[in-house]
Amino acid sequence: xxxxxxxxxxxxxxxxxxxxxxxxxxxxxxxxxxxxxxxxxxxxxxxxxxxxxxxxxxxxxxxxxxxxxxxxxxxxxxxxxxxxxxxxxxxxxxxxxxxxxxxxxxxxxxxxxxxxxxxxxxxxxxxxxxxxxxxxxxxxxxxxxxx
Numbered sequence: 001x002x003x004x005x006x007x008x009x010x011x012x013x014x015x016x017x018x019x020x021x022x023x024x025x026x027x028x029x030x031x032x033x034x035x036x037x038x039x040x041x042x043x044x045x046x047x048x049x050x051x052x053x054x055x056x057x058x059x060x061x062x063x064x065x066x067x068x069x070x071x072x073x074x075x076x077x078x079x080x081x082x083x084x085x086x087x088x089x090x091x092x093x094x095x096x097x098x099x100x101x102x103x104x105x106x107x108x109x110x111x112x113x114x115x116x117x118x119x120x121x122x123x124x125x126x127x128x129x130x131x132x133x134x135x136x137x138x139x140x141x142x143x144x145x146x147x
Contacts (some may be wrong), residue, residue, distance in 0.1 A: 008095050009060035012044055014053045018072045022047050023060060026099060031116040032057055033103045059092035098124070 010029045011021040024032050024044050031042040035051035042049055061083045062073035073079050083089050101124055106114050 008092065009063045010096075011056075011058045011060050012049070012054055013056040013058065014049070015055070019070070021058075022049065023063070023069065024057075026095065027116045027118050029057060029099055030103050030106075033100060034107065034112060034115050037103075037107075059088075059096060061088055061092065064088055064092070 008026040010024045010026075010032070012024050012029070012032045013021045015021070022032075022044050028044050032044055032049070032054060034040060035042045035049065036054040036057065037051070039051040041051070060073075062071050062079070063069065065073075065083060065086065065088060067073065073083075080089075102121060103115065105121055105124060106112060
């Protein structure tokens with residue numbers, strides 16, 4: 001069961017060991033993508049971070065499914081199957097894609113100061129072609145029936 005239906009969490013990998021990451025929500029991960037691409041500096045979840053420290057940015061499937069933070073998602077061969085059955089893998093592809101579009105749009109329009117603030121970007125559209133009203137609206141539309 002999803003214990004955080006209105007939030008999406010990501011692992012900002014800063015090391016090669018399983019627990020070397022910073023947890024970022026969908027707003028903070030915008031800043032992480034930006035500093036990763038442009039080798040900047042930011043603060044994610046209270047921790048200072050340089051873009052050069054980021055190895056990868058991954059969905060935190062385990063947190064979304066209600067596993068505790070210390071659990072290494074994928075340590076059980078059925079973890080991925082469980083996430084697939086729940087629709088989490090496909091769901092996060094959409095969320096991650098939108099976040100990347102948001103970062104690209106804000107950078108291209110010289111609005112980097114708006115990263116991580118959850119501002120509405122009406123120019124981006126949901127897959128059905130209807131305008132979205134920021135990430136919060138997308139999160140609600142993509143919640144695939146869970147409340």
